[in-house]
Amino acid sequence: MASRNPISLKEFISLMNKFHIKKEEPLGMKCVAVSGGVDSMALCYLLNKFSKEFKHKLTAFIIDHKFRPESTEESYRVANILSKLDIDTKIMQINWEISEGNNLSDTLTFPTISQQETFARIERYKLLARGCHERKISSLFLGHHHGDQLETVIMRLARGSGINGLTSMEYISQFPIIRNVESLGINIIRPFLRLNKNRLIETCKAENIPWFEDSTNLSKDYKRNVVRLAINELNQRYLNGQSEYEPLSTEGLSRFMEHMNYHKNCVKSKVKMIVSNSIKFDSDNGICSLYLPKNLPHDHWFREKYLGTRIIALIIRWIQCSEQVPRLDSVLRCYQHIMSSYTSHNLSNITIHGVLLNPGKIIPFGNTDSQPWIFFRQPVKVSHDNVTIQQINPGDVVLWDKRFFIGLDENIPLSHESSIFKVRRFCESDIHQFFKMNSTIESQKRFRYYLSQVSPIGRYTIPVLISQDKHAVSEKLIGYPTLNIILYPEIHCWVNFDVFGGVKLFLARLGCFCAFRLLLGIGGFGLSFFVGLVWWVVVVGGFRSFMLSFLVGLVVVDGFRLFLVGY
Structure with a gap:
């Protein structure tokens, strides 16, 4: 049974020490994003105690998404609570009707319900980046907890994510959305990732810290809410003694994430070696060169289709500085174009997914003659x-x-x-x-x-x-x-040019893709069962449809397998 004890200052200091934020380090400024919910209020309270203990300065950014009529009044009430704790506070409101070109989400109107989660995230991070930049703050704290981890894993699984989406969030990560210069150099810190929400609730109760419940959290119009309700129901059935639900209990999902982390780390060193030996990044001009042997050996890594296509896909993302994964058919065309050159000896240009691929001249590279394949941004028409x-x-x-x-x-x-x-x-x-x-x-x-x-x-x-x-x-x-x-x-x-973290991000994502291919190779059947259960609970909702759900799981996993092995 998960602990329900409040989080003490001593325990929180121990958590913070994981990030090397210690008494002797004069960090000075840090900030926390506050929604008014129990997660962010507990984090804000503990960060404030920590900051006073070590003479740091804390700023709280309150985001008013303007989705609910009461949200603006609520944000001022939150600000009043924090001001009584002597916390520097700033309310930030999302303006959904600003002039063209200013909104990062490319919308000039109020988003529909299906758009709200995505657009709100983009606009929220834009405001947070601006606030951090104005105050010269490089550490932004968020209140994501263990339950958020599990919800995110299920949502990404449903979207067909690779292992990067199925591993746990990092305690410290780069700013997730970088489309304005203020975002550069900001780290996201999530201290609560291994703590359950009950402990945050108990912390606020013990310290008499009020919080606000967002009425939309119960609405089934939002995917995350549906997933949260499904996880809670499955976990409760497991706790009631129905052991067949263990794979989708919080315990089972946590173990699943740990397995994902393990497989990701298994291939990390191999990926680094491939990138250091075969790829050259020109981040000044946004050009990337892939060096392959003039005569490709039968045991060369590029002949492993799952790996070669991932290298290409991630180079394309690097060239475009894109948040989106390139289309499967585009990446396969590029891979097949390169591979066919070894049989037809036809070296020609090809334009794919906004990227121009150009074969360079044979040059010495390493211990052999190499054929460089140079990736450019596709030139704009005159x-x-x-x-x-x-x-x-x-x-x-x-x-x-x-x-x-x-x-x-x-x-x-x-x-x-x-x-x-x-x-x-x-x-x-x-x-x-x-x-x-x-x-x-x-x-x-x-x-x-x-x-x-x-x-x-x-x-x-x-x-x-x-x-x-x-x-x-x-x-x-x-x-x-x-x-x-x-x-x-x-x-x-x-x-x-290095807008999205460049080579470091490239390596991390490449390792994730490769590890998920390895996982599917050894555990596809179990994952089919897993996906079938998710489909049954979230979509179908009846035991009589479980076999159909299991078949859905097989189809989804086989689709993943085709996607990952061939892409």
Whole structure:
């Protein structure tokens, strides 16, 4: 039976020590996201005690999602409770009707019920990132507990997630949504992941900390609520002595997550070796090269379809800085295109899922001659060039092409004060213009090197900084930020491509994909039973339909197997 004891300050300090947040470390500022529910109120109370103990400063961000009529009043009541605890508090409201281009969720209207969970998450993280950035805070604490872990696993399983989704959340992780520069460098910390919700309730009761129950938590219009109710029902049946429900009890699901973590870690070292030996990332320009032997041995890792396709899929995500997994058919086409070159000897370009794949020249790489396959962003059609043009004001940072953060210093010389600065796509005419202008020998070397190393078909995918006089049509070339070439030294600009954590994220996700393939190879039947039970409880709801549910489980798992082995 899980403990129902309140969480003491001593126990909480022990939890915090796992993150190396100790008395001797002058962290200074930290913040906590507060919804008003028991999870975040318990976390806020304990963090406040911890901060006072070690002389740290705590800020609480209260998010008002504006989904319920009473949410705004409720957020002010939460702020009043926290102010009595001497906690610096800021209420953040999501505005669903702001002007075009500001909402990260790409919606300008109030979301439908089916959209609310997804869009609210995006907007919530946007506000939290902005709040952290304004206060120079790099640690954001969230109140996710063990029950949230289990719900997330079931929801991801239903979506066909790989092992990355079926492993437990990390105590410390990178900011999950990065589409604005404020998100960079923020860590998410979840101290309660191994604690059950009952202990958080008992903590608030023991310390007389009020909390608010969200009325929508009981609505079956939301997937997470349906999953939560199903897990609770299954767990209760197991506790009542029905042992056949053990696999879907909280105990069984916890063990399942531990198995996922084990298999993920099993392949991690192998994945690192493959990436270090076979892949080269050019994060300055958003280009990735995959090096394969000119003559591919029969035992080469790329011939393992499940692994080769995962490498390709994750390179595509890296190139696009995308949160979405590329389509299976697109990745398979790319894999088959490369593999067919070893039989047909036909080396040609192919464009897949917004990415251009170009075979490079045979070069020595490691101990053998290698065939490089170079992945670029698919070049924009000339007719669509206007889409790539983005104005940037002095002191601002823009996300260009959803890949490059570009910042312009606010101190612009008087000679440029009448100029409008813009970022657009590199085009062929820029080459001629560059060589007509005065530039340093070092800049010329760097520019010529880029032209020599990057195929003409893929080189026009990087950003160019230009300026236009407010009263003129013609433009002036300022520089190539990704090449560290600025033709006017008095203008300062910076660029960052590595939006989603780059290689580290690549390695983590690749390890997850490979391990789940290994798991399916040894435990598909058991997982079929597992998925069948989920389907039965959540969707069907009757024992007479269990065999049908079990068949559904087999179909789902076989679908996963096809997805993971062939993709």
